[in-house]
Amino acid sequence: MSLGPEEQRTLASVLDTILPPSKQGQRAGAGGLGLVNHIQEVLAESPIMQPIIASGLAAAQAAARRRGAGDFETLPQDARQRILEEISAEQPDLLPSLTFHGYVGYYQHPDVIQTLGLEPRPPHPKGYEIEESDLSLLDPVRARPKLYRE
Amino acid sequence: MSEEPVDVLIIGAGAAGAAMAWSLAETRMKIVCLEQGDWMDPDDYPTTRAGWEMERFGRFGFSPNGRGRETDYPINDSSSPIQISNFNGVGGSTILYAAHFPRFRPGDFKIRTLDDVADDWPIDYDTLAPYYDQNAIMMGVAGLAGDPAYPDKDVPLPPVPLGKLGETIGRGFNQLGWHWWPSDSAIATREYQGRAACINLGPCIMGCAQGAKASTDVTYWPVAVRAGVELRTRSRVREITLGEDGLANGVVYYDADGLEHRQEAAIVILACNGIGTPRLLLNSANKDFPDGLANRSGLVGKNLMFHPYGMVTGVFDERLEGYKGPTGCCIMSQEFYETDPARDFVRGYSFEILRGMGPVSTALWGMSTGHLPWGVDHHAAYDEIWDKTAGMVVICEDLPEERNCVSLDPDLVDSDGIPAPKVDYRLSDNSLAMLEHGVARGREGLVASGSIFTTAEAPLPPAGWHLMGTTRMGRDPKASVVNEWGRCHDVKNLFIIDGSIFVTAAAVNPTNTIQALTLYIADQIKKNLTNLFE
Numbered sequence A: 001m002s003l004g005p006e007e008q009r010t011l012a013s014v015l016d017t018i019l020p021p022s023k024q025g026q027r028a029g030a031g032g033l034g035l036v037n038h039i040q041e042v043l044a045e046s047p048i049m050q051p052i053i054a055s056g057l058a059a060a061q062a063a064a065r066r067r068g069a070g071d072f073e074t075l076p077q078d079a080r081q082r083i084l085e086e087i088s089a090e091q092p093d094l095l096p097s098l099t100f101h102g103y104v105g106y107y108q109h110p111d112v113i114q115t116l117g118l119e120p121r122p123p124h125p126k127g128y129e130i131e132e133s134d135l136s137l138l139d140p141v142r143a144r145p146k147l148y149r150e
Numbered sequence B: 001m002s003e004e005p006v007d008v009l010i011i012g013a014g015a016a017g018a019a020m021a022w023s024l025a026e027t028r029m030k031i032v033c034l035e036q037g038d039w040m041d042p043d044d045y046p047t048t049r050a051g052w053e054m055e056r057f058g059r060f061g062f063s064p065n066g067r068g069r070e071t072d073y074p075i076n077d078s079s080s081p082i083q084i085s086n087f088n089g090v091g092g093s094t095i096l097y098a099a100h101f102p103r104f105r106p107g108d109f110k111i112r113t114l115d116d117v118a119d120d121w122p123i124d125y126d127t128l129a130p131y132y133d134q135n136a137i138m139m140g141v142a143g144l145a146g147d148p149a150y151p152d153k154d155v156p157l158p159p160v161p162l163g164k165l166g167e168t169i170g171r172g173f174n175q176l177g178w179h180w181w182p183s184d185s186a187i188a189t190r191e192y193q194g195r196a197a198c199i200n201l202g203p204c205i206m207g208c209a210q211g212a213k214a215s216t217d218v219t220y221w222p223v224a225v226r227a228g229v230e231l232r233t234r235s236r237v238r239e240i241t242l243g244e245d246g247l248a249n250g251v252v253y254y255d256a257d258g259l260e261h262r263q264e265a266a267i268v269i270l271a272c273n274g275i276g277t278p279r280l281l282l283n284s285a286n287k288d289f290p291d292g293l294a295n296r297s298g299l300v301g302k303n304l305m306f307h308p309y310g311m312v313t314g315v316f317d318e319r320l321e322g323y324k325g326p327t328g329c330c331i332m333s334q335e336f337y338e339t340d341p342a343r344d345f346v347r348g349y350s351f352e353i354l355r356g357m358g359p360v361s362t363a364l365w366g367m368s369t370g371h372l373p374w375g376v377d378h379h380a381a382y383d384e385i386w387d388k389t390a391g392m393v394v395i396c397e398d399l400p401e402e403r404n405c406v407s408l409d410p411d412l413v414d415s416d417g418i419p420a421p422k423v424d425y426r427l428s429d430n431s432l433a434m435l436e437h438g439v440a441r442g443r444e445g446l447v448a449s450g451s452i453f454t455t456a457e458a459p460l461p462p463a464g465w466h467l468m469g470t471t472r473m474g475r476d477p478k479a480s481v482v483n484e485w486g487r488c489h490d491v492k493n494l495f496i497i498d499g500s501i502f503v504t505a506a507a508v509n510p511t512n513t514i515q516a517l518t519l520y521i522a523d524q525i526k527k528n529l530t531n532l533f534e
């Protein structure tokens, strides 16, 4: 299943609601980072999620329109957040799945990884340096009598 | 299809099978090892790729039931609160293990004498000590001399770095007056015997792309193969067959295409781990052994022991750099190891301090523990936990109980149609009380180290990775399956060398002891070659 343009816009806005830009602005929101593509990949691999997301997006849009908004994405963050909370009674799987896959995509994104003080790369082959250990911390343990039974 | 007969047939190329193959290679006997899995390609390990963190939910998961590899066999563990974790391939479960590599302590071999529970082993620490030393050299063990929790022991490599995380917890334990020590670790902290040095990648439990972790595909196997041992992969053994003389005479196995083969052998050695070994014996029932091969005692599959695990995680108010360094190898504590009559349980537990988590795992941990909201408050909450967690597992000594067992599932089969194992396991009151104590002390230790809050989970569901006791060792054929050097009482050319033969479990990870025991049994086989079957 691939989402239509309107659904993609709503999804981007839902993702931005779950993972909004950070207050100091160093991290972009998940929608702005393009995680719609990540979710579309997940949907392609897990057909079981497709109806959950499709009906969830439709419910969010319908709730926004009931409030007189043109579209979900035109509402401010707090209103969007309230809508997602409200529809979760009827769409119990929407938030858990989008939160899980949203977090996965977000915290793998090179831009986000950089804000965590890490280089955006897999651990291998560069690895990481660790400073010399302070083994004098073991002095009190060394001073203990033998702790085992023969 | 029938293969040329061999002198020695080893089944399983994991921790034990590899050590046995290496040790016997010097005899120049014709040795073949049959392994159902493949050789691993280090370039295929997750840490070489972006997205590595999620692969623990896929092909590099712990459970054979969810990994989707055709080299696995299914295990019905739905009747156990602890699920089986393993790996099937050259290196066996050492491909995924954390390489925390303690020895048993002398008292662990005689808890009946010391504490009036379970049974003593028919061998002792002093007998195994030279084999622990030999194994340390072959695996490349890193550690620090002088630990008061052990008799003197030598290891060839300097310890893994404590890191900021290890030092933080060490300071906290010092405040409480608790024992702690850098973990003995099967990790090359320097270049060692052709292996590259550890570069602190982090998740050793997804396979080590650097080759610094001592999985047996990079330690014993290359040497054994160079010495002439034939390692035949994608060879899944269905049953061990018996000759007219009551001796094992070979096996029937399937290759990758499902073709049936027959391999004859003079000596058969089982190294399929605490689940795979009883499964194979039970699948090898015949007219002389209707309840499973070598099972006149009725104990094949019984007395399954895990180490029930508790997991305590602390969140600190400063960064701990915990994403660096071998995740399961940092420091350990044996402060609560021995029986204390003031407690409501016998025997004890150890702590293994785990390092931190990667970015994705931090988010998912925060989500599952309720510490990470979505929405406007998300980022502030994430910054409170990112790189500020330290984990600690409580490793409890499990006591043998016959009701905890491996049997054959009546319905479930592997891709070759071979009946799969079923695990029935219940935590004893002793284990539950020990877990409760351990989790409470764990929280105390983390708080003393500066943790601002802690979370805990016990028992830890995926912690069925230490598999012991299901063909126990002993001198009495009525009360044990193998004798004091791993030979089946009922079938004199059939040996068992994996954790199945453990009499008791101790409160530390088992692999060093599995391999020391294997090297000891190999020496007994070599010494007794002329009168082996008498």
Ligand SMILES: Cc1cc2nc3c(=O)[nH]c(=O)nc-3n(C[C@H](O)[C@H](O)[C@H](O)COP(=O)(O)OP(=O)(O)OC[C@H]3O[C@@H](n4cnc5c(N)ncnc54)[C@H](O)[C@@H]3O)c2cc1C
Pocket: B011, B012, B013, B014, B015, B016, B017, B034, B035, B036, B037, B062, B085, B086, B087, B088, B089, B090, B091, B092, B093, B094, B095, B096, B097, B098, B099, B100, B101, B205, B235, B236, B237, B238, B271, B272, B273, B274, B276, B277, B280, B328, B465, B466, B467, B497, B498, B499, B509, B510, B511, B512, B514
């Ligand atoms: C995630 C994880 C973390 C761990 N961490 C630690 C740790 O830090 N420290 C520690 O001491 N231990 C740890 N362990 C446990 C450790 O890996 C095992 O104790 C050890 O590998 C057991 O060795 P073994 O030779 O008995 O069995 P395995 O290493 O499991 O090898 C058995 C082999 O037999 C093969 N086999 C089974 N049945 C058949 C058949 N019918 N035909 C052909 N081949 C067969 C399998 O494919 C497998 O390769 C961990 C395990 C896991 C899964």
